[in-house]
Amino acid sequence: MTIFNKMRKPDFWKSSTFIIIVLYGVFFVWPIINLLGQSVYTKETGFTLANFAKFFGQGYYLQTIINSFKVTILATMLTLLIGVPLAYFLTVYKVRGKKFLNIVIILSSMSAPFIGAYSWILLLGRSGLITKFFSNTLGINMPDIYGFNGILLVLTLQLFPLVYMYIQGALNSVDNTLFEAAESMGITGFKRFFKVVLPLIMPTIYASALLVFMRAFADFGTPMLIGEGYRTFPRLIFDEFVSEVGGDTGFAAAISVIAIALTTAFFLTQRYLSNRKQFSMSALHSVEPKKMKKGLSIFVHSFAYGIVALAFMPQIYVFYTSFQKTSGLLFLDGYSLDSYRQAFSRLGSSIQNTFLIPGISLVIILIIAVIIAYIAVRRRNALTATVDTISMIPYIIPGTVMGIALLTTLSKKPFMLTGTYAIMIIALVIRRLPYTIRSSVAILQQISISVEEAAISLGASNAKTFFKITVPMMSAGVISGAILSWITMISELSTSIILYTSRTQTMTVSIYTQVLRGNYGIAAALSAILTFVTVISLLVFMKLSKGKDIQM
Template identity: 60%
Template sequence: MSGRMKRWDIWSLITFIIFAGYLVFLALPLFMLLIKSFFDGTTGEFSLAYFHKFFSKAYYMNAVWNSIKVTVSVTLLSILVAGPLAYIMTIARIKGSATVRILILISSMSAPFIGAYAWILLLGRSGVITKFMSTVFGFSMPDIYGFSGILLVLTLQLSPLIFMYVSGALKNVDNSLMEAAESMNCTGLRKMWKILVPLIMPTLLAGGLLVFMRAFADFGTPMLIGEGYRTVPVLIFNEFISEVGGDDGFAAAISVIVVVFAVTVFLLQKYVANRKSYSMSALNPIEPKRLKGIANLAAHAYVYLFTLLALMPQAYVAYTSFLKTSGKIFVDGYSLDSYRAAFSKVGDSIYNTFMMASITIIIITLAAVLIAYVTVKRKGAVANVLDTFTMLPYIVPGSILGIALLVTFNKEPLVLSGTSVILIAAFVIRRLPYTIRSSAAVLHQVNDSIEEAAISLGASTMRTFFRITVPMMISGVFAGAIISWISIITELSTSIILYTGNTRTMTVAVYTEVVRGNYGVAAALSTLLTAITVVSLLLFFKLSGKKEVTM
């Protein structure tokens, strides 16, 4: 009995509270979604009708195959594009490499649908590039709409994630291995394939999984430029919120199928990654060298071209935000009319975004510090289960979590639908993992003896934690919090399901204005989001003393 009481301390209470939060706002909503999918919405009786309807009609199955085609293509293309990019930036001296890394990072931080909107302005049927090529060269540009457009937008948007993952892994590769391979006449592509790729394979798989899940869950891009190329998130949205009467039971059934598929992919990735895992410690890290001749020219061209293409959408959107508009059309001349219209028409969305994001990031920061400590320092079955819970938001698409929360909290005893609370809860659940992972990474390096020394000198457990442990974790906490903050203010897939007129966010406002054709207002709001992202990153670099973010 005394042993049990000894184990039940303040950290046990904290663990219990954290579990309760996850059970209420993640496990229970997903369970309610599962229950809803198996019961007829009219009679209330157990039924497999929703699943039969899904698997029996080619219309719905085509959406699944479309999503798989998009996600697999985007993931493979992102690896093929960003893997060599990270390798070049690691081994070669690229002029302005620090600036290039920051620009690549910035390009990945905007919402994907903003990139889709920008490419419509550039390569749409009346796009700037489309008109230029047709007028000057008489050449008809390929159609940006459909699969090719989705692939272009998501690849440029998500490739930087692979770049950051691989860049971090390459820093841990010992150059002695590369030199030993060269001494055995293993050079060029053969050296990369035989030596380097196996070493960074776990990182490639982890980055690939993140890209896969983000591409699979993206709603805005296929909605804007899909034009009939329907994917699963669009299908779920249309079934849940339909002008002719949405069927939330059928949307729940589709969501369950998607979650099962996503969990299967996640477990497969974990299995392969565990079999391919390596422990690396670079005593002699790879140092960038100045390349010569055509190799140097090709390396610079590749890096600069990718950076230009990745940043082009944001740069053009920022440019159009200063153009004069006549109604919904851009005209010659410059003005701030779009910004005035943005603040007057959708100014509440700017306030809502900052208010909810600020509350969310405070909750995330506190929760992440506590969860990271429990999972790293309080090892055991409970800690392992909690660690698994924190990974679930990686797997569950935002639109599905939004539907699950609405289904659960749309009736007594706890009605949260239509309030900012349900949006904050969704943001916390979805974006908490970023800060947990970065906090835990730093905590792994904190020696237990430091805490033990403080406690032996009379400090309480919590005083030791907040005065000794937390200050040593602060760099990881801050890095994760910045990434969480940026991902919150650019969130669309969950917000589009949960928002009301009083809780509209900037991303929802941008999406709404794009759909309505108010491109000037959309451009102004998008530029404000980009500016906030840049300021957040610069603040991170200033306070952390770092010049890049790696994963």
Template identity: 35%
Template structure:
């Protein structure tokens, strides 16, 4: 399919150049540094050093164990949850179906901080049980990480399986039952194969997020060595020195995700089942004790998932004495200090996220239009490159950007520019996927009609296509804003003095034991996340959290 050079061919080339310079080039520098010695010659010494380092080998296996453990737990929580919502009617079902999606907008740093306030060494429940002579096991280590990550990431499994179940043709299940097969065997032979691709695809997303997780691993990991934490610590200790070791660690992290992605792709390709959209089974109404059981079970999961939102606001208004939270005593001291005396993290977050959102959404709209409406060989390459950051953890991306732009003709390290760049590159794939959704439903005949009336293709894009994309534009902007303003893993690597954002401030305050001030920043962060979501729903009537 050929495309005219002007304007779409030119714009495609511009997008490729920008992505090549800000995505591919930093990754190339990272891979290059991993195989170079101090003299600039080829060497695999960095990888050999990793293999000889017992702590690193342990961190490697711990990361895999954590990834598979959390992924398994999210499947065990998300699949039954989705099945209950799709197949049964019970009290408060509509609310129950939507609330899990809210867990996605809760920053991970706040999740970790809140659970420490509840179950940490000086947590509410820890002290409450201790007063009654019951010693709770430490929340640090494997327990805290698996528990908190499961509650953060099960939503991905839930949404994927829920979509698959709602698209399932119920007549297939009825046919199996009519042949005398038991309900359990029918579900295993008919329903499970259809759900499996959705489970595998979203399980990969969960595994990738766990492997690259920094916030929860750093706060709750304690003495459990993990790749993300060790890579960050190596980067900090090697600042100004040889980048080989940190680069080698980053390459290994990318390799883990790439291998899992390859295996998952091969498995999913063999398990794909196509079916004509049919009638989904009518939900079965449950009554009496079953209703209470269903509502109670999903309610416990949702309450645990959303507890960080509740805790962070309570803690923000709680009086503190140094590192001690005086629960039940109320004070505005922490909020006053955060907002009046140390507002720089709040102002920095608002500034960097705003710029990244505007730049990211504008670029995402252009890329999505080119890849959907003006497809050719170049736009296919563009489509592949733009989703590449999805496979890279924030820590690795931050290291790549710092190594690339700390010298030469374009120096961004130590400036606000690298913060905005890290935000935009890290979250661009999400904005592109969101902007793409509407373009499939815009018929080309509308554009052709505009062009036939003498309007140029470029002006047609601005006057016809963009207005039709209003809902997805706002949705993409909200998604970009929410994910950039809560970004920690990349920003904690690239930031320097004076560039501290709210997630970084929370991380540093928690690390220093100042949980009151951390909660104040956390409350401010949640507020600036939820306000635009509320405005988009109430003012623009955009259903960001549709469960259908």
């Protein structure tokens, strides 16, 4: 009987792997397959490529791809031109206030991009603070912030910190002896940067460039708020899906499939380039920051503080305007808490939802992430490798595409989840799970398996060993990843804007809708609240990670 019971006893990890595969199959793979089906099939005509023919046959639609590539490629190049030198300067040289700069750079990257767009409208819009100052005081007309220029400005200042954080992490892995060897051969300063440093960090540059490209290409809120007539791919998908004259789901699905194909192609290209140049570095002696000559010191400090001030200025101004008296689009003389009172009285449910929906999502993410991390590292086989790969695919799919896929699939029987909290939670879990998985995998790879083997040899089951021994040892990495997932969830817009209803509206959606309606005071108050929550979350992250670099 004992042998029979042992044979019948289910394996915890096999059962967990099976359940996760089923969940991903139902809530991710099937919606994407369904989206593909909608793009090539209609009840009236059956299989058809008419939607794709419509897209590629009209210059109007093709122009959106050109627009998206134009602004995304330029934004990526500019973020590299800013982020790489900034990381190099702050790593190699002694810069005053380096810790302060690091914190501000991280804060600049964590707010939703569309909040930056809204902020720059307040500063450089047609009635903006800076615009009025130059016009009324100096008689100078400022360049138009709307359209291509505005989108490029916002994306560059919002995303260069991601490059900075990636490159800084890579530079911390460079051994100082390489710099000393270069100096002994007369290679110093900028020459050392191009001859020694740049080749060493090239894989990281590729990785950071991909991240920026994906974020910029998929950004929805910035072009909607500041783009005016400049149409990009995510905006086209949204417009076609929710058109006032009746959205064309099939055509929107076709555009979504094209978006998935494009982002996947760029992802695979980046992986190929990185793998070609991949090598490992272990810094026995970390890079030691050195003092600079006076001329170089002035340049480095001016560059670092100037860029950081420019990036963080919009958030400071939004916080300031949240306390001003307002009347629709106008900010009046004097200060008041009316914007906050209206935000809580009229949109209090959206503030609650911002904690409730991501909060529930975070609990689910924690459970699934530690299981996927464990089976990916400790139970590696073809099946678990597939689970690990599938879990990362949502990372490269634009949010509007994921929102359309979920809405068109889960609105039908047997799900019927349209307008529910459940569909919002599912979307957040699928899209933000990769952050916690990667952080959990990284920490687990540093834990020796002998600890678990010792527990099992003493009679503990696999499940008990995992929950009693492994999970507590993984806790720092898991929680750090979870906080990053949390930060990205509370600032999520592109998926939420497709799925939300008045009952499930979050702060990001409320900010977006209030800006469109011209209620700038309420939008500023909500933005300030969201920024405050982000700051607190980052402080918790820094406390738990003990100075660990943030990677997205």
